[in-house]
Amino acid sequence: MFRRSEFTDADWMDYLKSLDLPHLNDWMRDQAERGQEFYRRRLRQIGFRGERVLDAGCGAGNWTIALASCCTEVVAIDIDPVRVGVTAGMQKYFDAKISTQIGSIDALPFPDESFDAVFCHGVIFLVDYRKALAELARVLRPGCPLYMTYNGKGWWRHLIRDRGPSEPQCIVFGANGLISRYFMLADELSLETVIGDVARQTLQKELLSAFPVSGAAAPIEFQLHQAYASYLECRDERCSRLNEAALAFCRNEFSRAWPDSRETRCARDALAGIDELCSPTIPPEYKARIARDAVSRIALGRSDYVLEVHTYAHEPEEMTEALVQQGFHGIETAHEGCLCLDPTIAPAPLIHELHKGVFECVAWR
Ligand SMILES: C[S@@+](CC[C@H](N)C(=O)[O-])C[C@H]1O[C@@H](n2cnc3c(N)ncnc32)[C@H](O)[C@@H]1O
Numbered sequence: 470m471f472r473r474s475e476f477t478d479a480d481w482m483d484y485l486k487s488l489d490l491p492h493l494n495d496w497m498r499d500q501a502e503r504g505q506e507f508y509r510r511r512l513r514q515i516g517f518r519g520e521r522v523l524d525a526g527c528g529a530g531n532w533t534i535a536l537a538s539c540c541t542e543v544v545a546i547d548i549d550p551v552r553v554g555v556t557a558g559m560q561k562y563f564d565a566k567i568s569t570q571i572g573s574i575d576a577l578p579f580p581d582e583s584f585d586a587v588f589c590h591g592v593i594f595l596v597d598y599r600k601a602l603a604e605l606a607r608v609l610r611p612g613c614p615l616y617m618t619y620n621g622k623g624w625w626r627h628l629i630r631d632r633g634p635s636e637p638q639c640i641v642f643g644a645n646g647l648i649s650r651y652f653m654l655a656d657e658l659s660l661e662t663v664i665g666d667v668a669r670q671t672l673q674k675e676l677l678s679a680f681p682v683s684g685a686a687a688p689i690e691f692q693l694h695q696a697y698a699s700y701l702e703c704r705d706e707r708c709s710r711l712n713e714a715a716l717a718f719c720r721n722e723f724s725r726a727w728p729d730s731r732e733t734r735c736a737r738d739a740l741a742g743i744d745e746l747c748s749p750t751i752p753p754e755y756k757a758r759i760a761r762d763a764v765s766r767i768a769l770g771r772s773d774y775v776l777e778v779h780t781y782a783h784e785p786e787e788m789t790e791a792l793v794q795q796g797f798h799g800i801e802t803a804h805e806g807c808l809c810l811d812p813t814i815a816p817a818p819l820i821h822e823l824h825k826g827v828f829e830c831v832a833w834r
Pocket residue numbers: 500525526527528529530531532546547548549552572573574575589590591592595596
């Protein structure tokens with residue numbers, strides 16, 4: 470049996486190659502090609518250590534095995550049984566330092582204050598971040614650190630603008646990130662409740678005149694719902710006219726002055742989101758989805774979006790605010806690869822210029 474120090478990068482690569490997981494192969498090997506020292510060095514730079522550590526959203530375990538080199542015990546959890554299986558396959562090389570579990574970081578199956586460090590790399594943008602942060606705070610002992618990375622919207626823009634031209638799939642990933650963020654912002658602002666009466670009445674009138682409902686004596690709510698159902702089926706001019714009107718009302722709403730600076734920030738961002746999602750680079754179905762949701766929010770007073778892929782973006786300001794709400798303090802944030810809390814280690818250059826849209830932070834419970 471291997472001992473921990475004997476699990477070389479070549480062993481790691483051989484192990485991954487022995488697995489038959491076509492959908493993960495390229496990604497796992499890319500991660501492993503960096504070598505274990507890359508991950509260990511990053512942990513040293515951010516001064517990450519602890520006795521009992523949670524790797525929250527461990528994926529294929531590339532950080533888990535590095536954590537095992539500087540922590541006494543690593544508990545690795547992920548929602549995907551296949552990835553947990555990959556990590557579990559390396560447990561035996563690490564003298565029982567690593568244990569694995571299937572589960573979600575927004576409902577952790579651990580008691581309160583059961584870890585003295587939490588590591589969460591590349592996961593928080595896939596979940597409801599407030600719920601997940603509350604869980605990560607709950608399982609951390611007071612005075613202990615959380616390390617986390619998260620995508621800012623710059624990451625999705627990078628996928629669209631820089632990588633999209635040569636890898637069209639990146640445009641779809643990027644557009645999914647932007648549309649998730651747009652809906653998150655519209656929800657945070659409760660757009661359906663704050664929209665002005667004039668906008669609501671105008672759009673309701675346009676909806677009913679474009680899609681008249683027989684039996685005009687029916688209650689107005691019923692008529693609106695019937696008309697909305699016809700609009701959803703429609704593919705002609707009437708639908709595009711309504712879409713444009715609803716988008717114009719949204720733009721207008723997001724441009725107005727909001728009562729506090731957080732709302733103003735969200736509104737400005739939502740406005741930028743509409744323009745990006747309506748640009749010719751993005752497949753037209755994204756514009757249609759925000760337009761449909763806008764018609765529903767404005768005319769019916771309720772949201773209608775269904776996200777196929779939840780991949781959110783958070784900027785440092787809002788993530789810091791959410792961390793503080795969960796009782797974290799001493800929060801240090803940087804572009805990924807730049808945070809260096811150990812003064813004896815020289816700061817590393819940015820992992821890649823294009824990683825500017827990804828952030829990392831250490832926060833104390
Ligand atoms: C981009 S990978 C990052 C994996 C690993 N932390 C790393 O940096 O290599 C995202 C991981 O988050 C996991 N994930 C997504 N939603 C999750 C959830 N609600 N709870 C736990 N893990 C989740 C995915 O299965 C995937 O393994």
